[in-house]
Amino acid sequence: MRGHDADRLCPRMGAWNVHASEELLRSGAQSRCVALMHAPGESKRAPAAYDFKSPPARSPHGAMPKLPATAVSKVTPLHGAVRMSKLLAEPAPDAVFWSDLMSRVAANADVDCFMRIYDHFAPRLNRYLLGQGIAPAQAEDLVQEAMLRLWRRARSFDAKRASLGTWLFRIARNLHIDSLRRGASATAWPDDVELLHDDDGEVGASGPEAFTDHVGLGRAIDALPVGQARLIRMSYLESKSHSEISNELGMPLGSVKSTLRRAFAKLRRGLGGEA
Amino acid sequence: MNVPVRHLDYATLVGYSAGALPVAFAAVVASHLELCASCRAQLHAADAIGARLIEQQEGAPLSASARDAFRARLEGVVPAPPVVIPEPAPVDPDLLPTPLRPWFGERYSTLRWRAVGPGIHLLRAQDDALGAQLLMLRTASGKRMPMHSHGNNELTLILRGAYDDVLGHFGPGDVADLDHETEHQPVTSHGVPCICVAASDAPMQFSGWIARAMQSVLRL
Numbered sequence: 001m002r003g004h005d006a007d008r009l010c011p012r013m014g015a016w017n018v019h020a021s022e023e024l025l026r027s028g029a030q031s032r033c034v035a036l037m038h039a040p041g042e043s044k045r046a047p048a049a050y051d052f053k054s055p056p057a058r059s060p061h062g063a064m065p066k067l068p069a070t071a072v073s074k075v076t077p078l079h080g081a082v083r084m085s086k087l088l089a090e091p092a093p094d095a096v097f098w099s100d101l102m103s104r105v106a107a108n109a110d111v112d113c114f115m116r117i118y119d120h121f122a123p124r125l126n127r128y129l130l131g132q133g134i135a136p137a138q139a140e141d142l143v144q145e146a147m148l149r150l151w152r153r154a155r156s157f158d159a160k161r162a163s164l165g166t167w168l169f170r171i172a173r174n175l176h177i178d179s180l181r182r183g184a185s186a187t188a189w190p191d192d193v194e195l196l197h198d199d200d201g202e203v204g205a206s207g208p209e210a211f212t213d214h215v216g217l218g219r220a221i222d223a224l225p226v227g228q229a230r231l232i233r234m235s236y237l238e239s240k241s242h243s244e245i246s247n248e249l250g251m252p253l254g255s256v257k258s259t260l261r262r263a264f265a266k267l268r269r270g271l272g273g274e275a
Numbered sequence: 276m277n278v279p280v281r282h283l284d285y286a287t288l289v290g291y292s293a294g295a296l297p298v299a300f301a302a303v304v305a306s307h308l309e310l311c312a313s314c315r316a317q318l319h320a321a322d323a324i325g326a327r328l329i330e331q332q333e334g335a336p337l338s339a340s341a342r343d344a345f346r347a348r349l350e351g352v353v354p355a356p357p358v359v360i361p362e363p364a365p366v367d368p369d370l371l372p373t374p375l376r377p378w379f380g381e382r383y384s385t386l387r388w389r390a391v392g393p394g395i396h397l398l399r400a401q402d403d404a405l406g407a408q409l410l411m412l413r414t415a416s417g418k419r420m421p422m423h424s425h426g427n428n429e430l431t432l433i434l435r436g437a438y439d440d441v442l443g444h445f446g447p448g449d450v451a452d453l454d455h456e457t458e459h460q461p462v463t464s465h466g467v468p469c470i471c472v473a474a475s476d477a478p479m480q481f482s483g484w485i486a487r488a489m490q491s492v493l494r495l
Binding site: 105106109111114115118119121122123124125126127128130132140143144147148151152153154155156162163165166168169170173176177181214217218221232233235236237239240241242243244253254256257258260261263264265267268271 | 284285286288289290292293294295296297298317319320321322323324325326327328329330331332333334335336337338341342344345346348349350352353354355356357358404427428454456476
């Protein structure tokens, strides 16, 4: 395979490895594809051959959809796994990768592609919902429901407006809130699709979800002072209200709020927006 | 730390994004978001933060049969056509913000206000699921409200009219995101009556015995 073929299959590789030799570039490109095609928990069956005559919509960063099954058969899985861990050390391409998969799901109702999304996100949503204090059986039901909603609405996904992870978080959060209020008044939270299609002016390509910003957000989370990180986690991962945090930590309510404010401002800067 | 005046406090945004606000507060937040593009952009960032935190965690495995069961469910379901969000209809000034309608109804013109004092009308949402007080208040123009502070948190959204207090001038769409540190005495502007919706997680505390007597009658 010539170098430009590898680029065509996994175009982002070029951008990551500008200084790498062509040799490295090629093997890296191939092995990433192999490794991702055999994500943990997934059957080893190769996905259906990719149809170049009617490619799915281009993703916003301009990458071509990729991964014809035949192109990867020459690479040994072991080699691929080693490469993979290095390549995935960089979080940003993940958002791009997921949006590529979603484009293929949207274009072809590709179940194999969708199951890769499932294998990555379903256990994480499960952890999130268990952290909200839900019983395991109910958490699992909500995970399945959230993933099914994602599948149903796959064609409404627009990577320019939100990452797949953000959209799934909204779906899971809204389902969780609705489950708490079963039969009570309608939700005060807008539907996730409405959120996804919010004004172009505010959430465009330069908006907070521009892909490169996710690297910055990850770093900003890691760099939070312990106290701020703790309150941010209690808020998001345990849904603790400001008053509950205040009671639990014996911390004045005003301090809880000012700590969260500072943390949010830092993370917002990490995302690339002002705060 | 500069707190945005007339917009949502960042701590409130984080709580809303995390699903950690009492429903009464969430309803007021959602009503403001309907009117305020800059807070919507901030919420987008807050949601991205939540998503990142969840993705950073290690997953908890689902039960052994979950994956196959899910795959089987997919086979029978076709993804729906892309959702088309309709162009926003011309704003009907009589309509309440969507998030408030479950509790107060659709239209200002059909609200059944209860007089609670000279020039002051009140509507209280009745719903145990709210987790805090949610009320609408209509105050005649040019009126001075009793001096008060707040037990814990109070979030007020101005829907019509305007008022002034120590924090400045508040007009339609503005929120006042206050805690117990703020004591204020809003004075409504001349012109139309001021209509607000407020969520509060503890009774207001009035200074002065007349106001306190009024409070015991009104259960404010």
